[in-house]
Amino acid sequence: MKKQAIHRLLRQSLEGPLAPGDHLRLEKALARDPALQALRADLLAQRDTLRAIGTSATFGPFFAAKVMRRLQSVPEAIPEGWEALMFAFRRVSLPALVMVLLAAILVLSSESSFTWDALTGLEAISAADVWSDVTVTL
Amino acid sequence: MHGPPDHQLLAKAREGDQQAFRLLVERYEGRVAATVIGMLGPGEEAEDVGQEVFVRLFRALDKFREESGLGTYLTRIAINLSLTALQKRKRRAWVGRLTGGGRDEGWQVPDPAEDEAHGDNREWVQAGLQRLDSRFRAVLVLRLMEGYSTKETAQILNIREGTVLSRLARGQDKLREILKKLEETVPLAQSK
Structure with a gap:
């Protein structure tokens, strides 16, 4: 039997019981191959150690209390769809309002005016101005 | 429970x-x-x-x-x-x-005193696990540490059962290699 097939049987044997014929083939191969024996011993030890790590894993003392404390300070959950969009807008609305107010104060202090021209930096444009520009271009 | x-x-x-x-x-x-x-x-x-x-x-x-x-x-x-x-x-x-x-x-230095206390080489295996690619690590953690079946592991990771089996085999082989390299760097005898 090929080495690859025996290795596959070895791994299958670690997953669960083999069919009697396969079991016999694996046992025969193990009896004559020390390297295969070493591989099986390594894999078994690895599995046992990993299981031991898993069963003894802990976060340390007061974990549940820490989670409960964190839940008290947890921000509102982000909802989905339209609500998520509104949620995002709610979050930026206050900083945006502050920015607009600051910009307005800046304009007022520098321009001493609060007109549309002063706010946008654009002179008022009439329909006639636009039309004259178009005819000149044509 | x-x-x-x-x-x-x-x-x-x-x-x-x-x-x-x-x-x-x-x-x-x-x-x-x-x-x-x-x-x-x-x-x-x-x-x-x-x-x-x-x-x-x-x-x-x-x-x-x-x-x-x-x-x-x-x-x-x-x-x-x-x-x-x-x-x-x-x-x-x-x-x-x-x-x-x-x-x-990601690197942890194994603590020989810890292993001595447990009577095994779990510190080394834990350190070796951290050296493993996350795809293999996830399969080893679920399949071997937590004892989930191949099917459950496949569902949790959203991969096929065949992929779980191949990653398990390759992950175990790679972990074995990593542990061997670790042993060569720092003799395992120190931890026993």
């Missing part, structure tokens, strides 16, 4: 019973710890991710349908958050290398 069943505690938690939710945290702390510590190694980062797992559960209490079982649901969240944490760690390491730092946060 001691105490009221999960579905009762979940129902109470949905009604705002904090004690019920706390009982769920205490009941599943070990399982979440196994997943997160297996993926990230022990430390503050793992504990932070562990806490976040339960925060996510709390937020999703109304949506959780209890079809998959709470343990499996929490494990899935734990795996996903751990993989995200590993990506962030990788980015930090990359930035660290660029800025001249280059600290490898």
Whole structure:
């Protein structure tokens, strides 16, 4: 039997019981191959150690209390769809309002005016101005 | 399992019973710890991710349908958050290398005293696990550390069962190689 097939049987044997014929083939191969024996011993030890790590894993003392404390300070959950969009807008609305107010104060202090021209930096444009520009271009 | 069943505690938690939710945290702390510590190694980062797992559960209490079982649901969240944490760690390491730092946060130095206390080489295996690619690590953690079946592991990781088996085999081989290299670097005899 090929080495690859025996290795596959070895791994299958670690997953669960083999069919009697396969079991016999694996046992025969193990009896004559020390390297295969070493591989099986390594894999078994690895599995046992990993299981031991898993069963003894802990976060340390007061974990549940820490989670409960964190839940008290947890921000509102982000909802989905339209609500998520509104949620995002709610979050930026206050900083945006502050920015607009600051910009307005800046304009007022520098321009001493609060007109549309002063706010946008654009002179008022009439329909006639636009039309004259178009005819000149044509 | 001691105490009221999960579905009762979940129902109470949905009604705002904090004690019920706390009982769920205490009941599943070990399982979440196994997943997160297996993926990230022990430390503050793992504990932070562990806490976040339960925060996510709390937020999703109304949506959780209890079809998959709470343990499996929490494990899935734990795996996903751990993989995200590993990506962030990788980015930090990359930035660290660029800025001249280059600290490898995934590396733990095995503590021989710990292994002596346990009578095995779990510190070495834990250290070796952290050297393993996250795809293989996730399979080893779920399949061998937590004892999930191949089918359950495939469902949690959203991959095929054949992929679980091949990653398990390759992961075990790679871990074996890593442990051998570790032994050569620092003699394992020190830990025995």
